[in-house]
Amino acid sequence: MGTQARAAVVGEYGGPLEIRDVAVGPLREREVLVRIAGVGICHTDLTAAAGGVPVPVPAVLGHEGAGVVAAVGSAVDTLAPGDHVVLSYSACRTCRNCQGGHPAYCEHFAVRNYSGRRLDGTTTLQLDGTALHGNWFGQSSFASYAVVDAADAVQVARDLPIELLGPLGCGIQTGAGAVLRVLRPRAGASIVVFGAGAVGLGAVLAACVAGCATIVVVDPVRERRELALSLGATDVVDSAAADLTRTLRALTGGGADHAVDTVSSGDVLSTAVAVLRSPGSCATVGLRGGRNPVTLDQSALLMGRSVTGVIEGDADPRQFIPELIALWREGCFPFDKMITTFDFEDLGAALDATASGAVVKAVLTFTSTASDETEGLS
Numbered sequence: 001m002g003t004q005a006r007a008a009v010v011g012e013y014g015g016p017l018e019i020r021d022v023a024v025g026p027l028r029e030r031e032v033l034v035r036i037a038g039v040g041i042c043h044t045d046l047t048a049a050a051g052g053v054p055v056p057v058p059a060v061l062g063h064e065g066a067g068v069v070a071a072v073g074s075a076v077d078t079l080a081p082g083d084h085v086v087l088s089y090s091a092c093r094t095c096r097n098c099q100g101g102h103p104a105y106c107e108h109f110a111v112r113n114y115s116g117r118r119l120d121g122t123t124t125l126q127l128d129g130t131a132l133h134g135n136w137f138g139q140s141s142f143a144s145y146a147v148v149d150a151a152d153a154v155q156v157a158r159d160l161p162i163e164l165l166g167p168l169g170c171g172i173q174t175g176a177g178a179v180l181r182v183l184r185p186r187a188g189a190s191i192v193v194f195g196a197g198a199v200g201l202g203a204v205l206a207a208c209v210a211g212c213a214t215i216v217v218v219d220p221v222r223e224r225r226e227l228a229l230s231l232g233a234t235d236v237v238d239s240a241a242a243d244l245t246r247t248l249r250a251l252t253g254g255g256a257d258h259a260v261d262t263v264s265s266g267d268v269l270s271t272a273v274a275v276l277r278s279p280g281s282c283a284t285v286g287l288r289g290g291r292n293p294v295t296l297d298q299s300a301l302l303m304g305r306s307v308t309g310v311i312e313g314d315a316d317p318r319q320f321i322p323e324l325i326a327l328w329r330e331g332c333f334p335f336d337k338m339i340t341t342f343d344f345e346d347l348g349a350a351l352d353a354t355a356s357g358a359v360v361k362a363v364l365t366f367t368s369t370a371s372d373e374t375e376g377l378s
């Protein structure tokens with residue numbers, strides 16, 4: 001017997017997400033049931049709903065969930081009902097890459113995050129008595145309840161605004177990790193960030209934490225450039241500006257130590273390499289779905305420049321999310337300034353606002369969960 005939940009179901013690629021009553025669970029021994037308090041919308045959800053990621057349908061997407069543990073499987077001793085958790089991607093924790101500190105490159109990443117099923121082939125969700133694909137990034141959290149592997153749920157303190165923390169598990173982790181875990185700028189360094197969405201702005205916040213002296217943000221939307229300035233960017237440039245490369249090289253004193261490409265078109269990636277000084281490093285993090293061939297000037301790379309592709313910031317959420325929360329408490333990582341909340345039942349408006357760029361990071365909240373939780377705090 002499962003728990004009843006409200007969930008956004010993708011019936012077919014390119015079709016609408018429909019909120020339906022679904023059955024969640026029952027739990028396997030190492031799983032936990034999480035009552036979702038809030039879940040961010042990430043562009044990868046939109047890419048998947050359109051068919052750009054091979055997740056089977058019908059499915060429930062959503063992979064920036066956070067909430068309260070409602071029940072635990074028989075072998076779970078690390079979490080208990082009432083614990084607050086932020087969910088992130090699923091990793092096996094035993095393969096060579098996981099053991100080497102790189103769970104984002106888990107050798108079993110695809111089956112654990114994109115297959116829509118548990119490893120034994122069953123689904124965590126049912127719709128009208130038939131299998132409904134779950135386990136999207138180990139969670140499928142566009143739903144009032146989610147079943148997750150206990151190892152992929154990061155426990156956090158109960159005094160935090162749990163409904164806002166979900167984006168730390170993907171979009172913000174991706175941008176911040178690209179800076180703090182991969183590029184690792186020295187204090188005083190210069191960095192150019194292409195794209196002022198949640199990932200790019202996460203990179204900006206991380207660049208501030210790292211002590212970068214020059215943080216330039218490139219984006220076509222004026223409101224986003226203004227938000228970037230309020231979050232710590234030192235300069236902003238319209239991506240349509242004439243002589244973009246020359247402008248960026250001038251702003252960074254002849255070339256940037258680092259660049260973060262969140263757009264990942266061929267044009268933007270080649271510009272991101274062209275603005276680097278020598279040596280210099282660029283992280284490219286955008287997921288465009290399917291193959292994405294680009295052309296780069298190899299002679300520019302020869303001069304000590306590098307480009308690295310990064311998934312999930314190459315960060316281990318179990319260490320990185322608590323680090324980001326500690327920075328937020330100190331006032332050094334105000335990621336909540338980029339969030340706009342919507343009630344879960346207003347999913348359509350939230351998706352539209354995400355697709356159009358009207359909001360930077362939409363977070364769907366479940367009001368009943370929030371009030372239950374307040375009672376539990378007393």
Ligand SMILES: [Zn+2]
Pocket residue numbers: 091092093094095096097098099103105106107108
């Ligand atoms: Zn692994």
Ligand SMILES: [Zn+2]
Pocket residue numbers: 042043044045063170171
């Ligand atoms: Zn994501």
